Every structure is written in C-alpha cells, then in structure tokens.
Amino acid sequence: MTQKPSLLVVKAGGQVIDNPEVLQKFLAAFADLPGAKILVHGGGKIATRIGQQLDIQPNYINGRRITDDATIDLVTMVYGGLINKQITAQLQALQCNALGLTGADGNIIPADKRPVKDIDYGWVGDVLENEINTNLLHSLLQQNIVPVLAPLTHDGTGHLLNTNADTIASAIAVALSAHFTVTLLFCFEKKGILKSMDNETDIIARIDRQAYETLLADGTLTDGIIPKIHNALAAVDKGLHAVCIGHMDDLHANASAEPAGTLITS
Amino acid sequence: MTQKPSLLVVKAGGQVIDNPEVLQKFLAAFADLPGAKILVHGGGKIATRIGQQLDIQPNYINGRRITDDATIDLVTMVYGGLINKQITAQLQALQCNALGLTGADGNIIPADKRPVKDIDYGWVGDVLENEINTNLLHSLLQQNIVPVLAPLTHDGTGHLLNTNADTIASAIAVALSAHFTVTLLFCFEKKGILKSMDNETDIIARIDRQAYETLLADGTLTDGIIPKIHNALAAVDKGLHAVCIGHMDDLHANASAEPAGTLITS
Numbered sequence: 001m002t003q004k005p006s007l008l009v010v011k012a013g014g015q016v017i018d019n020p021e022v023l024q025k026f027l028a029a030f031a032d033l034p035g036a037k038i039l040v041h042g043g044g045k046i047a048t049r050i051g052q053q054l055d056i057q058p059n060y061i062n063g064r065r066i067t068d069d070a071t072i073d074l075v076t077m078v079y080g081g082l083i084n085k086q087i088t089a090q091l092q093a094l095q096c097n098a099l100g101l102t103g104a105d106g107n108i109i110p111a112d113k114r115p116v117k118d119i120d121y122g123w124v125g126d127v128l129e130n131e132i133n134t135n136l137l138h139s140l141l142q143q144n145i146v147p148v149l150a151p152l153t154h155d156g157t158g159h160l161l162n163t164n165a166d167t168i169a170s171a172i173a174v175a176l177s178a179h180f181t182v183t184l185l186f187c188f189e190k191k192g193i194l195k196s197m198d199n200e201t202d203i204i205a206r207i208d209r210q211a212y213e214t215l216l217a218d219g220t221l222t223d224g225i226i227p228k229i230h231n232a233l234a235a236v237d238k239g240l241h242a243v244c245i246g247h248m249d250d251l252h253a254n255a256s257a258e259p260a261g262t263l264i265t266s
Numbered sequence: 267m268t269q270k271p272s273l274l275v276v277k278a279g280g281q282v283i284d285n286p287e288v289l290q291k292f293l294a295a296f297a298d299l300p301g302a303k304i305l306v307h308g309g310g311k312i313a314t315r316i317g318q319q320l321d322i323q324p325n326y327i328n329g330r331r332i333t334d335d336a337t338i339d340l341v342t343m344v345y346g347g348l349i350n351k352q353i354t355a356q357l358q359a360l361q362c363n364a365l366g367l368t369g370a371d372g373n374i375i376p377a378d379k380r381p382v383k384d385i386d387y388g389w390v391g392d393v394l395e396n397e398i399n400t401n402l403l404h405s406l407l408q409q410n411i412v413p414v415l416a417p418l419t420h421d422g423t424g425h426l427l428n429t430n431a432d433t434i435a436s437a438i439a440v441a442l443s444a445h446f447t448v449t450l451l452f453c454f455e456k457k458g459i460l461k462s463m464d465n466e467t468d469i470i471a472r473i474d475r476q477a478y479e480t481l482l483a484d485g486t487l488t489d490g491i492i493p494k495i496h497n498a499l500a501a502v503d504k505g506l507h508a509v510c511i512g513h514m515d516d517l518h519a520n521a522s523a524e525p526a527g528t529l530i531t532s
C-alpha cells in the first residue's frame with residue numbers, strides 16, 4: 001500500500017486576524033510550512049466594526065447571533081472579500097501560491113440552511129460533510145496551490161450561508177483524508193489544553209478517547225474546551241490522522257512530529 | 267494542426283450588476299451558454315452606495331477617481347466579496363460550476379501599481395499582460411469550471427489593486443488564445459455599435475482595421491466608443507479570434523456564428 005502524502009489543514013481564528021501585525025507574523029510562519037496545506041480563517045472583529053458603521057444591528061435570539069439578510073451580505077463582503085483576499089495577497093507576497101475560496105466556489109462546500117426548530121438562525125449553513133468537493137481541492141493541491149477558505153458555504157439555490165470555521169476546517173480535513181494523511185491544526189491563544197487553569201505552561205501532550213473519558217470524569221476539562229475535543233475525536237474517528245490544538249506562535253512546532261500543543265488522536 | 271477548442275470570455279458591466287432582476291436573467295442566459303467560458307464582472311453602483319454608508323468620501327483629482335486606502339478596502343469587499351460571491355452562488359444554483367476569483371488568487375493576474383506621473387491614482391493596477399497565469403485558468407476550464415473574475419489584481423507585495431474590468435477581460439482573452447480560439451464578448455446597454463446616434467437598431471455588423479479607419483475618418487464613431495474599438499483591434503492583433511460588442515439581452519445570439527451585435531475582427 002502506497003503511503004498517502006501529508007496534508008496540513010490550519011484553522012486561524014479571530015485572535016489571529018484582528019491584529020495586522022499578529023496576522024503578518026502568522027502568515028509568514030504559515031507560508032514557510034513545507035508540503036501541502038490549507039488555511040481556514042474565521043471572521044474576527046472587523047465584521048462587527050464594519051457592521052456598526054453600516055448600521056447593521058446585531059440580531060440576537062436567546063443569546064445566539066442571527067444571520068439576517070443584512071448580516072449575510074456583511075459577512076460575504078468582509079469574510080469572503082476583505083479578509084480572504086487580503087490574506088491571499090499577503091501569502092502571494094510571501095511566495096505562497098494562495099487561492100481564496102468560499103464554499104460556493106466550485107461548489108466546494110455544499111450546506112443546508114440550518115432547519116428552524118426553536119430558533120431561526122437565518123442564513124447559517126450546516127455543512128453537508130459527505131458532499132465536499134474533494135476533487136477540486138485535490139487538483140488545486142496537486143498544482144501546489146494553497147486554498148484559503150472563508151467561513152461561508154452555500155445552499156445550492158443561490159444563497160451564501162454563514163458557517164462556523166472550525167466546522168469547515170474539520171469537515172474539509174476529514175473529507176481529504178481519502179487522499180492524504182491529514183493533520184488538523186487549531187490555532188488559538190493558549191499553548192494547548194491546560195492540565196489546570198492556574199498554569200498556562202503545563203499542557204496535556206496527548207488525548208485519545210480513553211484519556212478524554214478520564215479527563216472528563218476528573219473535571220480537568222472546562223466547558224469551553226469539551227466540544228472542541230469531542231469534535232476532534234469524532235474527526236479522528238472518521239479517518240483524520242490527528243488534531244492539534246495549540247498557540248498561533250507555535251505553528252511550526254505544532255506541525256512537526258513533536259508538537260508544543262495538545263495532540264488528539266484515536 | 268489540431269484546432270483549438272473554443273472559449274468565450276464575457277464581460278458584464280455595472281448595468282448588468284446593478285439590477286437584481288437583470289442580473290438574474292443575464293446569469294441564466296450565461297449559464298446556458300455551451301462550452302468553455304469565463305465571466306468578468308465590473309463594479310456597479312453598490313460600491314458607491316456602501317461607500318457612502320461607510321462615510322468613505324470619493325476622492326477625485328482632475329475628474330479621475332482615486333483609489334485611496336479606504337477605497338481599495340471597499341472595492342475588495344464589494345467586488346471581490348459581495349458581487350463576486352453572489353454571482354458565483356447564483357451560477358451554482360443554475361448548475362454552472364462557477365468559481366469566483368480576483369487576480370491575486372493563484373497569482374492569476376499580476377499587475378503593477380500605476381506609476382505616479384501627473385496623478386497618483388492610488389491602488390490602481392496596470393495588468394502585466396505577459397505574466398497572466400494561464401496554466402491555472404486552463405486547468406480550471408479543463409475541469410468544466412467557470413472562472414468568475416472580479417476587477418481586482420495584485421502587485422505581488424501584498425496589495426490588491428483596483429483594475430478596469432474591460433482591461434482584465436481583454437488581457438485574459440488574449441493570454442488564453444495560446445490554448446483556445448477565444449471570442450471576447452462585451453455586454454452593454456446597446457445592440458452594438460450604431461451607424462448613427464439617431465437609430466438604436468441600425469448596427470454596424472462588422473469592423474476590421476480598414477473599416478475602423480474609414481469610420482474614424484467619416485466621423486461615424488463617437489468619442490466614447492473609439493477606445494473600445496481601438497483596444498478590441500489591438501486584442502485581435504494579439505491573437506484573439508474576435509471581439510463582439512452587443513446588448514446583454516443578446517448573449518446567445520452574440521456568442522453564435524451570427525451575432526446581433528458588432529463583431530470586431532482582424
């Protein structure tokens with residue numbers, strides 16, 4: 001059996017995007033990563049700021065932000081246009097052959113508008129994981145192109161949909177596991193998953209399903225991190241090689257065989 | 267010698283984009299065009315409207331609009347995000363496998379920031395015609411993908427550049443003539459180039475260089491149309507099969523062997 005080539009899917013959130021200097025440093029490190037790679041970016045605060053200037057009032061129901069007509073246009077502009085194309089142009093300047101995409105482009109990420117149950121979330125997409133267009137992504141990667149994905153999908157009837165960037169990164173990483181040995185790397189503002197909230201440097205090196213159950217039972221894991229690990233383990237179960245959760249400054253270490261962050265494996 | 271396959275490059279301007287119903291009708295016709303095709307879209311009035319809402323003051327020198335820092339961000343959002351992705355999602359709904367791009371994506375259209383002579387136009391790009399990345403466009407077309415290009419290029423040092431959509435359409439069409447027999451179709455609000463301003467239905471069927479000189483000499487051509495024909499003839503001289511200038515409603519006729527608009531050939 002031929003070994004599959006490696007692929008790194010990197011998710012960068014708002015804390016990377018919101019500060020131009022942090023972003024520039026991050027992109028320089030990302031551009032230097034060897035091998036096939038994909039960047040998935042989140043939204044950041046700039047959409048909120050531009051939304052305020054455009055007098056688009058944030059619309060909440062039960063504490064959840066609703067993507068109404070004005071908001072989907074706003075995030076299409078800001079996520080799909082401003083952030084995505086600025087990242088692409090900056091990576092190009094770093095000799096990284098980036099190509100910015102939303103899930104509508106080439107029908108890469110089909111989604112369903114989230115069904116209305118208690119809440120109508122508006123133009124929010126639930127990724128159709130089994131319909132991701134891996135052929136196009138595979139073809140781009142074979143041409144040494146680096147796809148840069150904005151957190152937008154589409155419903156196939158002409159509507160763009162606001163979609164969680166973590167979900168997109170995870171779905172893409174799982175789907176491409178058919179062609180590649182994929183590691184999914186979540187960049188955030190901590191070194192990794194902490195053994196205790198009191199110590200920012202004491203990181204849990206590795207979590208598998210058994211360790212997860214133990215950490216859950218002994219109360220080590222905080223509410224915010226539980227769904228992240230739960231989803232990471234689910235992705236690993238679907239064929240992903242590993243998920244790494246770590247600091248945006250540790251990109252190269254976390255992409256190596258000895259990550260500085262927390263590695264989640266089966 | 268093997269005959270090259272046909273390719274249609276269609277340029278749609280603001281008059282197509284500004285009205286959602288006109289746009290929807292145009293995209294339905296575009297989606298139905300057989301064979302390899304590329305859509306290049308202009309800006310439209312929506313950027314001006316959103317710019318006013320964002321309090322971005324249009325900046326003119328000697329009657330020419332300047333693309334300052336705020337304006338390049340605005341057009342990156344509106345052209346590269348809102349318009350480009352809405353067109354892409356709508357074409358996808360019409361079973362046309364559209365993929366939206368700026369010139370920065372995959373380094374498709376490198377450009378130089380326009381040199382400052384009498385006027386500093388700001389972040390405006392002059393296309394580097396000989397450096398267009400035809401390999402990527404060719405590869406996408408071979409996968410039955412329909413590239414949708416926004417009027418933005420990049421300078422290779424991280425800056426996006428506002429770029430005339432006619433120029434992009436023409437440069438792309440010429441560059442792809444190495445692989446395809448390319449017809450470039452400009453869609454505007456008239457049937458074609460008129461024999462006289464008084465009669466909207468009497469169209470000049472065909473213009474070659476000799477006819478152009480005659481029409482120039484006898485005063486038939488108006489100021490506004492002269493550069494369009496001049497540029498079209500220059501493009502034809504560089505290997506383009508033909509340029510057609512016609513009405514947005516005549517897309518299918520103008521893409522056929524018997525166009526309703528004006529055909530410009532060598």
